[in-house]
Amino acid sequence: MIELDEVREVGAALERGLSRVVVGYAEAKRVLLVSLLAGGHVLLEGVPGVAKTTLVKALARLLGLTEGVHANLSGVPHRGFARVQFTPDLMPSDILGSLVFNPATRDFEVRFGPVFTYFLLADEINRAVPRTQSALLEAMQERQVTIGGRTYPLESVSAGKFFFVAATQNPVEQEGTYPLPEAQLDRFLARIVVEYPATIEEERRIYELHMKRLTEPLEDLEKVAEPGWVVLAREAVAAGVEVPEEVVAYAAKLVRATRPSVFPPIAEYFELGASPRAGIALIRAAKAHAALRGSAVVEEVDVKAVLFPVLNHRVVPNLEKVVEEEPSQGRFGARYKVIREGLALAERVASQ
Numbered sequence: 001m002i003e004l005d006e007v008r009e010v011g012a013a014l015e016r017g018l019s020r021v022v023v024g025y026a027e028a029k030r031v032l033l034v035s036l037l038a039g040g041h042v043l044l045e046g047v048p049g050v051a052k053t054t055l056v057k058a059l060a061r062l063l064g065l066t067e068g069v070h071a072n073l074s075g076v077p078h079r080g081f082a083r084v085q086f087t088p089d090l091m092p093s094d095i096l097g098s099l100v101f102n103p104a105t106r107d108f109e110v111r112f113g114p115v116f117t118y119f120l121l122a123d124e125i126n127r128a129v130p131r132t133q134s135a136l137l138e139a140m141q142e143r144q145v146t147i148g149g150r151t152y153p154l155e156s157v158s159a160g161k162f163f164f165v166a167a168t169q170n171p172v173e174q175e176g177t178y179p180l181p182e183a184q185l186d187r188f189l190a191r192i193v194v195e196y197p198a199t200i201e202e203e204r205r206i207y208e209l210h211m212k213r214l215t216e217p218l219e220d221l222e223k224v225a226e227p228g229w230v231v232l233a234r235e236a237v238a239a240g241v242e243v244p245e246e247v248v249a250y251a252a253k254l255v256r257a258t259r260p261s262v263f264p265p266i267a268e269y270f271e272l273g274a275s276p277r278a279g280i281a282l283i284r285a286a287k288a289h290a291a292l293r294g295s296a297v298v299e300e301v302d303v304k305a306v307l308f309p310v311l312n313h314r315v316v317p318n319l320e321k322v323v324e325e326e327p328s329q330g331r332f333g334a335r336y337k338v339i340r341e342g343l344a345l346a347e348r349v350a351s352q
């Protein structure tokens with residue numbers, strides 16, 4: 001068991017490490033760590049070239065995890081980091097693994113897929129067919145995989161092994177994509193919206209980071225913690241961070257205020273509000289957020305800080321309102337804006 005102080009210290013070191021190679025995106029960095037410590041998975045949504053891959057790779061590197069094998073779990077090798085490009089012809093067995101016939105031994109043996117890893121980067125998840133998406137989502141949920149009738153764990157507390165999926169998605173809808181249904185989006189603890197750099201200073205700092213070198217800056221990152229630290233930190237957060245009754249009440253009020261059937265004025269923003277599962281996720285994420293800022297007690301600020309990333313993919317925005325905003329905000333900006341405004345209204349209601 002580790003102390004919450006250590007969660008805060010190592011968490012801060014991880015954040016500093018991310019900031020050495022990725023300019024800006026303070027919220028994305030924080031939510032990435034929150035999700036890792038809350039035992040969730042993330043969906044990174046953004047156009048190409050905005051550092052989605054870099055963020056995840058950098059986090060893996062800071063934990064000493066690269067593409068080589070880093071652990072053996074009941075005889076099965078697990079890599080530190082694996083990336084899978086999702087395409088329409090990708091099959092479930094390309095992710096999970098399969099039984100293959102070995103002519104030398106005249107027997108079947110298991111070929112383990114890329115899911116046997118600490119970090120799995122599932123690039124452009126919406127390009128794979130639903131059957132393949134489901135196979136990954138099931139592994140994420142169950143944290144184990146069955147191949148040829150045998151079940152293999154993806155996580156082990158005693159071995160200090162965790163399993164974390166970061167899936168990416170380009171919000172600009174294209175032909176030949178299979179958008180994840182709401183029910184599956186719900187499996188991601190957070191959807192992190194990665195927009196263009198906020199200011200021209202950030203834009204320039206990004207170029208400066210790259211100007212004098214040919215390789216990616218993240219290749220210089222050194223390890224700040226062992227992978228096993230993540231497993232210990234998860235336990236410390238789960239067991240050591242307290243959620244006072246008034247914060248639970250606040251979260252419940254907030255979640256209920258996103259539902260048009262409970263709070264009719266929210267219908268201007270949301271067609272469908274958040275589920276109880278979303279509420280559970282909100283509390284879980286708020287606990288990790290509290291730990292990262294060094295508090296053993298969750299406060300309203302922690303709930304507010306994770307509200308947008310944890311709920312934005314679990315509500316359905318009012319399409320009419322989105323269309324109204326499109327001329328000034330663009331197609332995707334409009335969707336995020338309506339969701340932000342709806343959540344802000346729910347927040348005001350919950351604070352009353």
Ligand SMILES: Nc1ncnc2c1ncn2[C@@H]1O[C@H](COP(=O)(O)OP(=O)(O)OP(=O)(O)O)[C@@H](O)[C@H]1O
Nearest residue numbers: 021022023024047048049050051052053054055206
């Ligand atoms: N905010 C940033 N800070 C530092 N480097 C950045 C930033 N944004 C982009 N870059 C650099 O731009 C390049 C593209 O980044 P990356 O590959 O992570 O993008 P991506 O979002 O994963 O794109 P794609 O959707 O095409 O996979 C990298 O060299 C990365 O270091």
Ligand SMILES: [Mg+2]
Nearest residue numbers: 052053054123
């Ligand atoms: Mg990428």
